[in-house]
Amino acid sequence: MHAIETESLTKSFGGENAVDGITMRVEDGEIFGFLGPNGAGKSTTMMMLTTLLRPTSGRAMVAGFDAARDPKSVRRHIGYVQQDITADEYLTGRENLVLQSRLCHMEKHEAARRIDEVLSLVELEDRQNDPVVSYSGGMRKRLDIAGGLLNSPRVLFLDEPTVGLDIQTRTRLWGYIKRTHSEAGTSVFLTTHYMEEADRLCDRVAIIDSGSIRASGSPSELKEGLGGGSISVSAGSRSEGFLAELGSLGEVSGDGLEVRIRVGDGTAAMPKVFEAAARHGVRLESASLERPTLDDVFISHTGRGMRDAGFNRRREHARMRRIRA
Numbered sequence: 001m002h003a004i005e006t007e008s009l010t011k012s013f014g015g016e017n018a019v020d021g022i023t024m025r026v027e028d029g030e031i032f033g034f035l036g037p038n039g040a041g042k043s044t045t046m047m048m049l050t051t052l053l054r055p056t057s058g059r060a061m062v063a064g065f066d067a068a069r070d071p072k073s074v075r076r077h078i079g080y081v082q083q084d085i086t087a088d089e090y091l092t093g094r095e096n097l098v099l100q101s102r103l104c105h106m107e108k109h110e111a112a113r114r115i116d117e118v119l120s121l122v123e124l125e126d127r128q129n130d131p132v133v134s135y136s137g138g139m140r141k142r143l144d145i146a147g148g149l150l151n152s153p154r155v156l157f158l159d160e161p162t163v164g165l166d167i168q169t170r171t172r173l174w175g176y177i178k179r180t181h182s183e184a185g186t187s188v189f190l191t192t193h194y195m196e197e198a199d200r201l202c203d204r205v206a207i208i209d210s211g212s213i214r215a216s217g218s219p220s221e222l223k224e225g226l227g228g229g230s231i232s233v234s235a236g237s238r239s240e241g242f243l244a245e246l247g248s249l250g251e252v253s254g255d256g257l258e259v260r261i262r263v264g265d266g267t268a269a270m271p272k273v274f275e276a277a278a279r280h281g282v283r284l285e286s287a288s289l290e291r292p293t294l295d296d297v298f299i300s301h302t303g304r305g306m307r308d309a310g311f312n313r314r315r316e317h318a319r320m321r322r323i324r325a
Ligand SMILES: Nc1ncnc2c1ncn2[C@@H]1O[C@H](COP(=O)(O)OP(=O)(O)O)[C@@H](O)[C@H]1O
Pocket: 013, 018, 036, 037, 038, 039, 040, 041, 042, 043, 044, 045, 323
């Protein structure tokens, strides 16, 4: 059984396809990431998989059940942590979880045991009896994740789990996700627009842009698939001759002083950069070789960088609020 299996999954809003024919498989026990800029269709896909939105067409099987025909069974086997914090500020951390355990019809003793477990996983035992209003953003997110794990889901859905959190909190959350995954064998489907998150956390990723999957594979497969890497040099002076020689090694970008060259074989190209600099009397302040990043993968499949592709988040949120209101 696959954790998730979709076929031509599509959702249109007012005639426009926000999700445009997504076919994919997430293996059981895998951490799978949906990587794409704001507005790519990540949340819409996730809402269809979690039975909160009905697909316009296509099919989704989640934890072995058809999301459209058997949404109740799907909900019983999944956990869903949406992007915005959902915990009630006026209840304590524990009270929030108790409330949630009632909503999923958990038996009282079993709920109490499980609440202890998930609170310990996200390291909130000490603060469980404080009102959530006194929690930091990171603690609220941890509480939401504990809530998503309450019913020991087979598949855990996390929509942009670390947006707006500092790097320490983010690293800590990655740790909880990894632990849940390795201890309970939970499959995880997450969306993110952070390259590093996809790279560090996911077994496999799909790159999504404008509602469709542009590439998928393990982060290392995707990066190796590009081959080569880039050389970044910082030159002490501008020299047309030097730049022309760099141009013969690969595609050059930059302002003539800070230069980046996409090369096929970095190890072979690096000494040539030094030779060219010596020939043209250019003093190099620094030179480094970098393997392709997921950002390079994104660029090669979509023709632009993630940062350029992103929508204005605030404007998009305001728009969504108007639509939902
Ligand atoms: N309820 C809705 N009504 C109309 N348009 C929507 C609705 N939900 C999402 N969209 C549009 O669908 C596209 C994909 O949105 P979304 O799935 O939220 O992207 P992501 O999560 O990747 O940022 C966007 O252009 C968004 O404006």
